[in-house]
Amino acid sequence: xxxxxxxxxxxxxxxxxxxxxxxxxxxxxxxxxxxxxxxxxxxxxxxxxxxxxxxxxxxxxxxxxxxxxxxxxxxxxxxxxxxxxxxxxxxxxxxxxxxxxxxxxxxxxxxxxxxxxxxxxxxxxxxxxxxxxxxxxxxxxxxxxxxxxxxxxxxxxxxxxxxxxxxxxxxxxxxxxxxxxxxxxxxxxxxxxxxxxxxxxxxxxxxxxxxxxxxxxxxxxxxxxxxxxxxxxxxxxxxxxxxxxxxxxxxxxxxxxxxxxxxxxxxxxxxxxxxxxxxxxxxxxxxxxxxxxxxxxxxxxxxxxxxxxxxxxxxxxxxxxxxxxxxxxxxxxxxx
Amino acid sequence: xxxxxxxxxxxxxxxxxxxxxxxxxxxxxxxxxxxxxxxxxxxxxxxxxxxxxxxxxxxxxxxxxxxxxxxxxxxxxxxxxxxxxxxxxxxxxxxxxxxxxxxxxxxxxxxxxxxxxxxxxxxxxxxxxxxxxxxxxxxxxxxxxxxxxxxxxxxxxxxxxxxxxxxxxxxxxxxxxxxxxxxxxxxxxxxxxxxxxxxxxxxxxxxxxxxxxxxxxxxxxxxxxxxxxxxxxxxxxxxxxxxxxxxxxxxxxxxxxxxxxxxxxxxxxxxxxxxxxxxxxxxxxxxxxxxxxxxxxxxxxxxxxxxxxxxxxxxxxxxxxxxxxxxxxxxxxxxxxxxxxxx
Numbered sequence: 196x197x198x199x200x201x202x203x204x205x206x207x208x209x210x211x212x213x214x215x216x217x218x219x220x221x222x223x224x225x226x227x228x229x230x231x232x233x234x235x236x237x238x239x240x241x242x243x244x245x246x247x248x249x250x251x252x253x254x255x256x257x258x259x260x261x262x263x264x265x266x267x268x269x270x271x272x273x274x275x276x277x278x279x280x281x282x283x284x285x286x287x288x289x290x291x292x293x294x295x296x297x298x299x300x301x302x303x304x305x306x307x308x309x310x311x312x313x314x315x316x317x318x319x320x321x322x323x324x325x326x327x328x329x330x331x332x333x334x335x336x337x338x339x340x341x342x343x344x345x346x347x348x349x350x351x352x353x354x355x356x357x358x359x360x361x362x363x364x365x366x367x368x369x370x371x372x373x374x375x376x377x378x379x380x381x382x383x384x385x386x387x388x389x390x391x392x393x394x395x396x397x398x399x400x401x402x403x404x405x406x407x408x409x410x411x412x413x414x415x416x417x418x419x420x421x422x423x424x425x426x427x428x429x430x431x432x433x434x435x436x437x438x439x440x441x442x443x444x445x446x447x448x449x450x451x452x453x454x455x456x457x458x459x460x461x462x463x464x465x466x467x468x469x470x471x472x473x474x475x476x477x478x479x480x481x482x483x484x485x486x487x488x489x490x491x492x493x494x495x496x497x498x499x500x501x502x503x504x505x506x507x508x509x510x511x512x513x514x515x516x517x518x519x520x521x522x523x524x525x526x527x528x529x530x531x
Numbered sequence: 532x533x534x535x536x537x538x539x540x541x542x543x544x545x546x547x548x549x550x551x552x553x554x555x556x557x558x559x560x561x562x563x564x565x566x567x568x569x570x571x572x573x574x575x576x577x578x579x580x581x582x583x584x585x586x587x588x589x590x591x592x593x594x595x596x597x598x599x600x601x602x603x604x605x606x607x608x609x610x611x612x613x614x615x616x617x618x619x620x621x622x623x624x625x626x627x628x629x630x631x632x633x634x635x636x637x638x639x640x641x642x643x644x645x646x647x648x649x650x651x652x653x654x655x656x657x658x659x660x661x662x663x664x665x666x667x668x669x670x671x672x673x674x675x676x677x678x679x680x681x682x683x684x685x686x687x688x689x690x691x692x693x694x695x696x697x698x699x700x701x702x703x704x705x706x707x708x709x710x711x712x713x714x715x716x717x718x719x720x721x722x723x724x725x726x727x728x729x730x731x732x733x734x735x736x737x738x739x740x741x742x743x744x745x746x747x748x749x750x751x752x753x754x755x756x757x758x759x760x761x762x763x764x765x766x767x768x769x770x771x772x773x774x775x776x777x778x779x780x781x782x783x784x785x786x787x788x789x790x791x792x793x794x795x796x797x798x799x800x801x802x803x804x805x806x807x808x809x810x811x812x813x814x815x816x817x818x819x820x821x822x823x824x825x826x827x828x829x830x831x832x833x834x835x836x837x838x839x840x841x842x843x844x845x846x847x848x849x850x851x852x853x854x855x856x857x858x859x860x861x862x863x864x865x866x867x868x869x870x871x872x873x874x
């Protein structure tokens with residue numbers, strides 16, 4: 196069963212000039228599945244997550260396409276209608292949420308509020324639920340009595356996860372849930388999120404810049420660049436058989452503690468200006484394989500079922516794969 | 532006057548930076564009543580007896596989780612914080628015994644590259660002003676020439692394109708290069724880089740890491756590279772020290788340490804690094820919870836309360852010589868290395 200379907204979504208921030216941060220992104224998410232959205236800063240991944248959640252900043256508007264959630268078109272719901280879905284049916288764990296707990300209220304009051312906002316539940320019942328949720332995320336239930344400043348960063352992030360689970364939503368959107376944390380706490384939190392997902396059966400969208408987090412926690416993935424989807428498919432396929440030069444560039448830029456040590460490549464240049472309309476592939480100006488046709492159109496290829504690549508294949512993919520592992524290939528482009 | 536003043540010993544062929552028994556304890560602020568009734572002040576032992584020697588041309592990695600004291604150690608090494616115990620020798624000269632002019636020389640020769648290129652640059656300064664500032668502080672000659680050379684070394688070329696820019700006109704990678712140029716403009720012999728790429732996009736990280744590595748080689752500097760992520764340390768460092776609660780618990784050649792960590796904490800730290808390989812699913816963490824409060828340290832081995840392999844013998848504190856390879860290069864402060872290796 197498909198839980199979430201995003202079709203040709205466009206999101207624009209009003210300003211001077213307007214910025215079109217998401218430019219025609221499509222993907223589907225099945226029930227119980229975890230989808231990773233990866234890309235670098237400014238690629239539109241957080242905007243995409245906020246658009247799905249109905250939590251865009253005030254100047255952000257969906258300017259095209261649709262979002263279908265559990266069979267219902269939620270693209271243009273009113274704020275009130277969105278509020279009913281938000282937290283009840285989909286919830287969000289964000290990078291900044293850890294610091295968004297209200298410093299003057301105890302943890303129990305903040306979890307209780309999240310519950311009672313949506314459900315007619317007694318104080319005693321929601322207090323009980325708050326303790327239960329704390330245990331679920333691996334915290335001592337007695338710490339519901341604490342104020343946020345009494346908790347470490349990792350503990351606060353667990354409280355946020357507890358709150359996101361409070362109403363047992365079908366979909367959890369996690370936007371860089373562990374970016375500010377060190378590797379030990381990151382592993383604990385990601386492991387807990389995955390365990391809970393196994394127990395509770397919800398679906399998840401994991402937004403991150405870290406492809407190794409996607410490799411370890413996601414079933415499928417979308418690689419974004421310049422507001423557009425570059426490549427998508429299941430995680431095994433994309434890691435073992437990536438076709439897009441940007442995906443390969445990211446993979447070769449990423450260090451690993453596994454296997455033999457290898458030199459990392461970097462991708463010189465900077466991302467496109469999203470306040471300008473763009474013909475062709477947004478990555479063309481940084482792509483060492485770009486050909487004239489890349490400045491004009493972006494065709495979609497499907498090497499195997501479910502694996503989509505938006506690329507002209509200016510040289511054969513086998514060559515792209517081999518050459519993208521060498522630093523000289525990328526350095527032939529302009530420097531950062 | 533200047534003739535009689537002793538300069539630092541530039542012919543010294545030992546480690547450029549050497550610390551022994553280094554301590555940095557912060558007094559815990561206690562209430563006034565507590566102090567009036569004569570209560571004892573407790574201390575946070577951020578750095579608690581560290582021995583470390585870094586050679587010229589070498590990058591030492593320093594890895595540990597948040598709060599292990601690694602950033603404090605870096606700050607003490609370059610004189611941003613006064614140690615509360617132990618010794619620091621730069622070019623073989625004890626920091627404490629340096630004359631004023633030697634101190635000045637020391638300060639010019641040790642520099643830091645910070646984590647956040649968005650916060651560490653003054654937004655009102657142009658690139659030129661920012662890089663000139665340390666030259667003014669140290670009253671250096673040929674400033675323009677030095678600024679150009681530093682920009683070129685940091686691969687901001689041609690320098691004239693960058694010199695008038697302000698931070699908001701630069702990308703994250705460029706800003707970190709400006710920070711590097713500022714650190715290099717005094718031609719230091721020792722640098723501390725504290726998570727210098729963690730705020731940068733993946734696609735520019737490698738270029739900054741490569742730049743730092745080349746600079747250490749070309750300028751024959753010593754460097755301490757601080758990170759919580761062993762995959763980054765691996766790209767940069769010849770040797771690595773693992774720090775836990777203010778102490779170095781393992782030290783060795785980086786590849787050897789990554790392929791065969793010995794201390795249970797180093798094993799856990801390595802296991803926690805996510806791997807860009809889909810066959811590698813996230814596994815149950817080896818470590819639960821967070822490090823204890825460094826005010827009340829446990830008896831014996833600091834890591835004992837969190838250690839899955841702790842035994843009776845661990846109530847006695849192990850030194851770094853508790854486990855050593857035959858050549859002495861790889862050492863771990865753990866009594867149980869062989870037992871755990873055989874498990």
